[in-house]
Amino acid sequence: MKEFTLTRKKSQLPYAMVLLLILVLFGIYLSRVGKILAVRWIFGIAFGFVLQRSRFCFTAAVRDPVLTGNTSLFRAVLIATTVAMVGFSYIQFAAHLSGCPVPGMIKPAGVHTLLGGIIFGIGAVLSGGCASGTLMRVGEGHLVNMIALVFFIAGSAAGAYHFGWFKENIIKFARPVFLPDILGWGAAFFGQLAFLLILYWLALWWDYNSRAE
Structure with missing residues (x-):
C-alpha cells in the first residue's frame, strides 16, 4: 500500500504583504496624480476582493443550479437585481413626475440582443466564467481564464470596431424597450417585482429538492 505524507504548504503571507505594500504605494502615487484615480483604485480593489470571497459570477449563478443544484449564487443575483430595480425605478419615476427626461440606458x-446573448453565453460556459468571474479567476492565477481574458479583450475590440456596421444594418431596425411605456409604471414595477419573487421561490424549491435527492 502506498503511504501518503502530508506536506505543509508554504506560507504565502510574505507575498501578500509585499503585494499590499505595492497596492498602497501605487494608491499614494495615484492620489498625487488625481484624487478620483485613488478613489477608483481603492474601489476596484475592494470590489475585486468582494468578488473573490463571494465567488460571484453571473455565469455560475445560472450554471450551478443545473450542474450541482445549488441556487445560493442565483438567489444572490436575484436579490441584487431586485435592489437595483427598486432603486432605479424610484429615480426614473421621480424624473418622470418632475417632467425631466427619464435617465437610463434605454436601448433597442x-x-x-438574442444573438449576442447566445454567443456570450456559449463563450462564458466554455471559459468557465463571465466578465467578473474571469477577472476574479485571473487574479487567482487560473491559466484558462488568462487565455479567456485575452480573447475577451480581442472580441470586445472587434465588436467595437464593427459596431457601426451592426448599428446601421441590424440595431436600427429594432425598437427601444422600456416597460413603463408598454405596461405603465405600476404594472411594470410590480410585474418585475412579482417575477423576481417567483424566480426566488422556484430557486428555493429547486435547491431543496436537489439536496433531498
Whole structure:
C-alpha cells in the first residue's frame, strides 16, 4: 500500500504583504496624480476582493443550479437585481413626475440582443466564467481564464470596431424597450417585482429538492 505524507504548504503571507505594500504605494502615487484615480483604485480593489470571497459570477449563478443544484449564487443575483430595480425605478419615476427626461440606458432590443446573448453565453460556459468571474479567476492565477481574458479583450475590440456596421444594418431596425411605456409604471414595477419573487421561490424549491435527492 502506498503511504501518503502530508506536506505543509508554504506560507504565502510574505507575498501578500509585499503585494499590499505595492497596492498602497501605487494608491499614494495615484492620489498625487488625481484624487478620483485613488478613489477608483481603492474601489476596484475592494470590489475585486468582494468578488473573490463571494465567488460571484453571473455565469455560475445560472450554471450551478443545473450542474450541482445549488441556487445560493442565483438567489444572490436575484436579490441584487431586485435592489437595483427598486432603486432605479424610484429615480426614473421621480424624473418622470418632475417632467425631466427619464435617465437610463434605454436601448433597442431585437435579434442582435438574442444573438449576442447566445454567443456570450456559449463563450462564458466554455471559459468557465463571465466578465467578473474571469477577472476574479485571473487574479487567482487560473491559466484558462488568462487565455479567456485575452480573447475577451480581442472580441470586445472587434465588436467595437464593427459596431457601426451592426448599428446601421441590424440595431436600427429594432425598437427601444422600456416597460413603463408598454405596461405603465405600476404594472411594470410590480410585474418585475412579482417575477423576481417567483424566480426566488422556484430557486428555493429547486435547491431543496436537489439536496433531498
